[in-house]
Amino acid sequence: MTRLYAILAAVFVAALVGGAWFASRGGDRDDQFSQCRSSKIAGGSDTIGGPFELLNANGETVTDKDVITKPSxxxxxxxxxxxxxxxxxxxxxxxxxxxDDRGLDVTPVFISVDPERDTPEVVGDFAANLHERMIxxxxxxxxxxxxxxxxxxxYKKQDGDEDYYLVDHSTFSYLVLPDVGFVEFFRRDETPEQIADKVGCFVENL
Incomplete structure (x- = not known):
């Protein structure tokens, strides 16, 4: 009987631990990217991102559907x-x-928070100088x-000369997937290798 009790106790503990693990992941059961996420978003990732309408380097009006055609x-x-x-x-x-070296096609996108100085041409030149595919x-x-x-x-424009002023702004980078939307953000202290590893996980699980 002692051995039976021991076996039953072991099964009970295993079930308890397994149940706790499952419960802790309960919100991720239907999340195809659960193994990739390293950040928790208050209210969920659905609260970030969405439609936008902006101007591209040619001065043409574009929407998020026009821009986010690949992982971005x-x-x-x-x-x-x-x-x-x-x-x-x-x-x-x-x-x-x-x-690119890993065979993953991701688009870099730069959105200006200083539209008074950043004309389409200025933003286009800035982006092109950083990467040939940057939008x-x-x-x-x-x-x-x-x-x-x-x-x-x-973002907030600071006081200063009409042409020479600073703009305070947040510094997150956002991974956005077509037909999915925002899935992850990256802080500025993360390295290219760290971000590439995380982005790769999301892209490979599309």
Whole structure:
């Protein structure tokens, strides 16, 4: 009987642990990317991203459907940024090259939060100088504000000279998948290799 009790106890503990593990993953049962996620979004990933309407480098109006035709790494910044933006966008461009080496086609996207100075031509030149496939986008004040609000980014123009002012802004990069939407964000302290590994997981599980 003692041996039987021991076996039953072991089965009970195993079931308890297994049940706890299953419960802890209960919200991920139907999530095809559960093994890829490293961030938890308050309210869920569905609360970030969505439709936008902006201007491309040619001054043409484009929507998110026109832009996000492949897995895309999206960053909100501005071309006059003295330090953070060039480093972050260059990091994202390097990430894209690493993914290319792995046979994964991902598009880098740069959205300006400084539409007063960042004309379509300026944004287009900035993006092209960072990566040949990078899409540069800008728009009216209202269009940019709507896109920023959709992705829950922050930006604020600082006081200064009419032509020489800074813009405070958040520095996340967003992975957005066509027909899926936003799935993950990356902080600026993450390396190209770390981001490429995470992006690769999502792309390979599409």
């Amino acid at each position: 790494l999206v960053y909100f910044g501005y071309t006059f940024c003295p330090d953070v933006c060039p480093l972050d966008v260059a990091r994202n461009a390097e990430t894209i090259d690493l993914l 540069g986008l800008t728009g009216s004040l209202e269009q940019v504000k709507a896109a920023s609000r959709a992705y829950k980014t922050y």
